[in-house]
Amino acid sequence: MLALSAQAQLPSQAAVDTRDSARIAAGVAYMRNTDYGCASCHKFQDVGTDSPELTGWASREWMIAFINDPEHPRFFGRDNDRMPSFGKEKSLSDREIAMVVDWIRRDWKMPKSSAAKK
Numbered sequence: 001m002l003a004l005s006a007q008a009q010l011p012s013q014a015a016v017d018t019r020d021s022a023r024i025a026a027g028v029a030y031m032r033n034t035d036y037g038c039a040s041c042h043k044f045q046d047v048g049t050d051s052p053e054l055t056g057w058a059s060r061e062w063m064i065a066f067i068n069d070p071e072h073p074r075f076f077g078r079d080n081d082r083m084p085s086f087g088k089e090k091s092l093s094d095r096e097i098a099m100v101v102d103w104i105r106r107d108w109k110m111p112k113s114s115a116a117k118k
Contacts, residue, residue, distance in 0.1 A: 003027025004038075008058035012106055043074075051077055063101040067092075 006017045006024045017024060031038040031054065032047050039048030045055050052075045056062040065072065068087030071080045086092040092100070102108045 001027070003031055004054065004057055007054065007056050007062075008105070009056075009060075010058075010105060010107075051075055051079075058105075060098075060101055060105060060107070063104065064094075064097055067097050067100060068094075 002017075002020050003024045004027070005013070006020075006027075028045075029037075031044045034040055034047055038044055038054060041050050042048050043050065043053040043055065051073060066075055066083075069085045070076050070083040071078065071085055071088070076083070084091065087094065087097055099108070
């Protein structure tokens with residue numbers, strides 16, 4: 001799970017990812033294993049064939065692409081049974097999707113209120 005979590009590249013967990021780099025590397029090796037690892041059912045980096053793809057899982061780019069179109073073959077394809085395609089359906093703009101992702105990832109910076117400046 002550390003290797004999958006590290007795919008998110010969250011600034012808030014950068015120090016922990018650095019500390020756990022050896023365990024993350026071992027996890028990546030397991031994920032890439034096509035015999036018994038994650039790549040036996042998923043695509044990860046350059047191995048495996050099935051979806052959803054785990055490369056970059058929960059990274060900003062991955063989440064924007066997922067929210068935009070979870071029916072893309074990279075994700076659930078035709079097996080998507082509930083997640084709306086917010087970008088493909090144009091119910092959210094690219095900017096709005098990016099804002100949602102930044103909020104979920106806690107990369108959203110709230111402006112200081114005028115009361116806090118006094």
